[in-house]
Amino acid sequence: MTGTVAAQNKYMGADKCKMCHKKPSQGEQYKIWKNSAHARAYETLGTAKAKKYAVERGIDDPQKSDKCLKCHVTAYNVDKKYLGKKYKKTDGVACESCHGAGEKYYKKKTMKKLFAKKIKPESVGLTIPDEKVCLRCHNNESPGFKGFDYKKYYEKIKHPIPDKKKK
Template sequence: MKISRLAIFAAFAWTLGAGPWAQSATAGQRGFVGVKKCKLCHKNEDQGNQYGQWQASAHAKAYETLGTEKAKEAAAGIGVDDPQDSPKCLRCHVTAFTVREKIATEKITLEEGVSCESCHGAGKGYFKKKTMQAIADGKIDRASVGLTKPDATVCAQCHNEDNPFHKGFDFDASYAKIAHPRPAEGATAADKTTQ
């Protein structure tokens, strides 16, 4: 049975489009807005204070940890002089590192660490309240504007065996620790789209 060149090309093109590098390119094209934009709607206690929860998390401190003596010693063990300047480390310790050359980096600083858009996708297409309401009302598909719901695949881009410091990863247990939904009681439909 002969496989046509078109079929081979289509499979190759699909493979290229399905990897994490494709997600990064798409995210970069959509545009990142930075944690300050997310904070505008996600800082109030009565709505769950997702910003505060993130700010207190290890994700928010991911870049900062690279500057510790412990991180520097560990990095030296894998041939890295300065973990805060190494692509090997930064690809998982900061938001949008893989597309950093293609985006306006003033929107996202290294010091933000792993922020909202690392897990939820580049926010330019969905950060406005009107868009979030349309998603909640079913008028807009969340994926069409770049809003992703984090799943094991998203987390596994960094929490995997390729990471020399990987200690195992249980998605369900880890997700439960970082979950930051809006309170169900009194929340609008738009509020429930952030999980």
């Protein structure tokens, strides 16, 4: 979730997610994210290309502009009381940008209940992202936007938890 959505739960930070989502048996979600453009979203705002886009739009510093940060940082403009100890804006577009603030779902016990379908994702604030989630930022308001093919880009970022029953 970007800062435009008020947080009810704390944003825990990608390092919290990493604790469980780094193992091959779990699907290496953290590694997939870390090697993606999403992980570099904040860093990208410091590049010459981003600064050029910014100047063309009357923006002094893209790493400080609401117009840029709303899509390049997880939990941008969210009250600090909703930011956990491991949250870092430099993580860019991290797990909770798409999956929602993780305070109520990051624990292993809760994740097991979710995977076993004993509780519903929305009951703990977990978003199962769809095209609408992506389109909050991947749209014609973005200066480098050249269209968005959800199916194509989903293939680049998908990171499912392997179904152990299929093995």
